[in-house]
Amino acid sequence: MTFGTRLAAAMDEHGPLCVGIDPHPGLLTAWGLSDDAAGLRTFALRVVDALAGRVAALKPQSAFFERHGAAGVAVLEEVLRASVGSGTQVILDAKRGDIGSTMAGYADAYLRDGSPLAADALTVSPYLGPGSLGPAVQAAIRGGRGLFVLCLTSNPEGAAVQHAGGRDGVAAGVVRWATEQNATAVAAGEPLGPVGLVVGATVGDAVSELGLDFAAVRGPLLAPGVGAQGAGAAELRQVFGAARNAVLASTSRAVLTAGPDPQALASAASRATAEAAAALR
Ligand SMILES: O=c1ccn([C@@H]2O[C@H](COP(=O)(O)O)[C@@H](O)[C@H]2O)c(=O)[nH]1
Helix, strand or coil: CCHHHHHHHHHHHHCCEEEEECCCHHHHHHCCCCCCHHHHHHHHHHHHHHHCCCCCEEEEEHHHHHCCHHHHHHHHHHHHHHHCCCCCEEEEEEEECCCHHHHHHHHHHHHCCCCCCCCCEEEECCCCCHHHHHHHHHHHHHHCCEEEEEEECCCHHHHHHHCCCHHHCHHHHHHHHHHHHCHHHHHCCCCCCCEEEEECCCCCCHHHHCCCCHHHHCCCEEECCECCCCECHHHHHHHHHHHHHHEEEEECHHHHCCCCCHHHHHHHHHHHHHHHHHHHC
16 A cells, blocks of 8 residues: 555545654653663653554654664664554654655665565755655655655744745745655555645745645645644645645644653544644645
8 A cells, every 4th residue: 555545545534644753851751751772661651651542644754863872773663663563653754855866765665565674765865956855756756655745834934945936936946846756656546645845834935935736636635833832723825725635733842741651642632633623625
């Protein structure tokens, strides 16, 4: 089954929410855990236990695993293994991007069957030119996996690069390229193509100002920025308009601060799902 089909089914069953697994040092402390690989492991696996099978997607943030070195990466491998088979899709947020020959290495690490770090989908950066992501697209399609390509990120600094060139500029080029990559899947009748976009829920009027047609992409739209970065229901509605059916709202700290109690985590995720679903209906 393709990633687009699995994600669409997960969103139908659980609602349009992705919860980030972002074990910030401050969150480890707040949960009474040590800021080391053991604390990281307890934190991350508790989130998986509480939420896998309850939300459409989980999104481990690679940075917070990498900062613990090899032991942290081993925990990330465990998190990926623990989530498999729950129906919840795992999006590894590593924002990889490089020249094509090196991109093939990243594709092998994150998108190949049998790789210890293989996830359902990977976030990637198009700023070496979207075409440089070709090896990742091919690996994703081969393995029934997906990509989320940065388009309009949720941080205010992103505009300096992503808005360049205006309506026929950088962001429009990313949207056009993603639309092309999804054409075969769309023609085959898949509900969502393998190439999604990252579009922050915080970007305000940028989508209309840049004339971006996200509905035409026919891939999933990962929308970080909900919760701790200030976006909520009103912002989701404002940003996505006609493309809202494809939106997977993403939030990390707003849910994680409810822990460590698993029931409290599940309740926080359930509230966030209801809010996102109401906004995107
Ligand atoms: O444009 C982007 C792309 C990725 N992120 C990541 O999402 C989470 C957000 O965490 P919150 O606690 O909900 O703010 C984090 O891992 C970011 O690296 C993003 O925020 N914006």
